[in-house]
Amino acid sequence: MDGANGYEISNREEEDKDAGDTVQPLIPxxxxxxxxxxxxxxxxxxxxVSDTATGQGLREALNSYLSTVVWGQIGNTGEWELISDQTSVKPPSQDAINYCTQFGRDGSFSDSKIGRVFKEVFTRHMGLLQWQGKADDLFTQREDGQLYHWxxxxxxxxxxxxxxxxxxxxxxxxxxxxxxxxxxxxxxxxxxxxxxxxxxxxxxxxxxxxxxxxxxxxxxxxxxxxxxxxxxxxxxxxxxxxxxxxxxxxxxxxxxxxxxxxxxxxxxxxxxxxxxxxxxxxxxxxxxxxxxxxxxxxxxxxxxxxxxxxxxxxxxxxxxxxxxxxxxxxxxxxxxxxxxxxxxxxxxxxxxxxxxxxxxxxxxxxxxx
Incomplete structure (x- = not known):
C-alpha cells in the first residue's frame, strides 16, 4: 500500500483568471x-455516529450534529431566532447563523425549547440506525438497551x-x-x-x-x-x-x-x-x-x-x-x-x-x- 515519489515544488504561484463559465471540452x-x-x-x-474522543454516545452525537444544521438569524430584539424548520448543511441565507455557532454544540438539542421542533427528525434517524438481529461487537453499539449500527x-x-x-x-x-x-x-x-x-x-x-x-x-x-x-x-x-x-x-x-x-x-x-x-x-x-x-x-x-x-x-x-x-x-x-x-x-x-x-x-x- 505504500508508495511515494515526487518533483520539486516552488512556493505559491498566482493562478490565472477564470477561463469563463462555459467550457468546451479539450478532451472529447x-x-x-x-x-x-x-x-x-x-x-x-x-x-x-459517536465519538470516543469526546465520550459522546449515539444520542449525544446525533443531537450535537443536529445543532450544526439548524439555522436562525439575529432578530430586531437582538436575539437569535429560528428561520427554518428544515435542516441544511449550508446556510439558507447570507445572514443565517447556525444554532451551534450561537449557543455551542448541544448533546441534548432535540429536548431543548428550540430543538423540540426537530424532535421528529431526531427520532426518525435514531430509528433508521437501529440494528436488526443479534449484537455484534464489531458492528453494533448499545445505548438505552437498544442496539444500533456503529x-x-x-x-x-x-x-x-x-x-x-x-x-x-x-x-x-x-x-x-x-x-x-x-x-x-x-x-x-x-x-x-x-x-x-x-x-x-x-x-x-x-x-x-x-x-x-x-x-x-x-x-x-x-x-x-x-x-x-x-x-x-x-x-x-x-x-x-x-x-x-x-x-x-x-x-x-x-x-x-x-x-x-x-x-x-x-x-x-x-x-x-x-x-x-x-x-x-x-x-x-x-x-x-x-x-x-x-x-x-x-x-x-x-x-x-x-x-x-x-x-x-x-x-x-x-x-x-x-x-x-x-x-x-x-x-x-x-x-x-x-x-x-x-x-x-x-x-x-x-x-x-x-x-x-x-x-x-x-x-x-x-x-x-
Whole structure:
C-alpha cells in the first residue's frame, strides 16, 4: 500500500483568471476515462455516529450534529431566532447563523425549547440506525438497551457498489480522534464476510492496513508516518500526494488536532489535502462534516499542485469555495443515515464537477503557450 515519489515544488504561484463559465471540452467525452478514486473519509459524523474522543454516545452525537444544521438569524430584539424548520448543511441565507455557532454544540438539542421542533427528525434517524438481529461487537453499539449500527450501512454499500462498477478506488480514513484501530478492525472483519447485512463484501479484493498512521504538521513540512514508513513534504510537496495516490485497499491516518487548534481551527491548520489538476488518472475527494465555506471555521487545508507548462512546479492554497463539491464534500449526516446511495451520490457529483474544473484548468494551461 505504500508508495511515494515526487518533483520539486516552488512556493505559491498566482493562478490565472477564470477561463469563463462555459467550457468546451479539450478532451472529447469518448476519450475521457474514469479516474481512480482516492476517497478520504472522516469518521465521526461521517461514517460513525459517536465519538470516543469526546465520550459522546449515539444520542449525544446525533443531537450535537443536529445543532450544526439548524439555522436562525439575529432578530430586531437582538436575539437569535429560528428561520427554518428544515435542516441544511449550508446556510439558507447570507445572514443565517447556525444554532451551534450561537449557543455551542448541544448533546441534548432535540429536548431543548428550540430543538423540540426537530424532535421528529431526531427520532426518525435514531430509528433508521437501529440494528436488526443479534449484537455484534464489531458492528453494533448499545445505548438505552437498544442496539444500533456503529459504522453506517451507506459506507459498506459504497464499497460494494464501487467494486460492482469495476471502479479502481482506495479508501483513506482521516480523523483527529482515537477510533481508527477499532474501525479498521471492523472494516477488515466486514471484508472477511462477517457483516451479516453485507456478506458480499468478502468478494472484494481489498486489503485493510490495520496499522493506523499519523500526519503531523509544522511550519516547515508535513510528515506522514506509518510503521517504518516516513514521507515528508520537505523539498517535494507532492510526496504525500503521490503516496496517497499509490495506496490500494483501505487504510487510516490520525491527523494533527493540536496543529489545527494552534491555528485557531482555521483551514491553514486543518487536514492537508493535495489536488493535482495535471493528474488525468486520479481524483482525490475528502468527505468531512466539518468542511465549511468559511476559511476561519473549516477543517481541510487544500493545496493545489500546479504546472505552468514550462517545467516549473508550483503549489498554492485553495479556498474551500474553489473545491467545494468538487474535491471537498461537507457531510450531510442525516442523508448518510437515511440514504444507502448517499456517498455514491457525493462521488458522482464530484466527478461531474471535477470534469468542468479540469477542463478549465486545461484551458488556463493552454494559455501559457
Amino acid at each position: 467525452a469518448l476519450q475521457q476515462k474514469r479516474r481512480k478514486l482516492i476517497l478520504h473519509l472522516d469518521l465521526n459524523n461521517t461514517i460513525l 459504522i453506517l450501512p451507506s459506507f459498506f454499500h459504497l464499497l460494494s457498489t464501487l467494486h460492482q462498477q469495476g471502479r479502481p478506488f482506495s479508501i483513506i480514513l482521516r480523523t483527529f480522534g482515537t477510533d481508527l484501530p477499532n474501525v479498521l478492525q471492523s472494516v477488515h472483519a466486514a471484508l472477511a464476510g462477517k457483516h451479516p447485512q453485507f456478506p458480499q463484501l468478502q468478494e472484494l479484493p481489498l486489503s485493510v492496513e490495520l496499522t493506523p498512521g499519523k500526519i503531523r504538521c509544522n511550519k516547515r513540512e508535513t510528515v506522514l508516518t506509518r510503521g517504518t514508513t516516513r514521507v515528508s513534504t520537505k523539498g517535494k510537496e507532492r510526496n504525500i500526494y503521490d503516496y496517497f495516490t499509490a495506496m490500494s485497499g483501505i487504510g487510516g491516518f490520525q491527523d494533527h488536532f493540536d496543529w489545527w487548534a494552534r491555528n485557531s481551527f482555521t483551514s491553514s491548520g486543518g487536514k492537508p489535502l493535495w489536488i493535482d489538476p495535471n493528474d488525468c488518472d486520479n481524483l482525490h475527494i475528502i468527505i468531512d462534516d466539518n468542511i465549511r465555506l468559511t476559511e476561519t471555521d473549516t477543517i481541510v487545508n487544500s493545496r493545489v499542485l500546479l504546472d505552468n507548462g514550462k517545467g516549473r512546479k508550483a503549489s498554492r492554497n485553495a479556498p474551500t469555495s474553489e473545491l467545494y463539491d468538487i474535491c471537498l464534500v461537507q457531510t450531510d449526516l442525516l442523508r448518510a443515515i437515511a440514504e444507502k446511495d448517499y456517498f455514491l451520490d457525493c462521488v458522482r457529483a464530484c466527478e461531474e464537477n471535477y470534469e468542468t474544473y479540469f477542463q478549465k484548468f486545461l484551458l488556463r494551461r493552454q494559455s501559457y503557450g
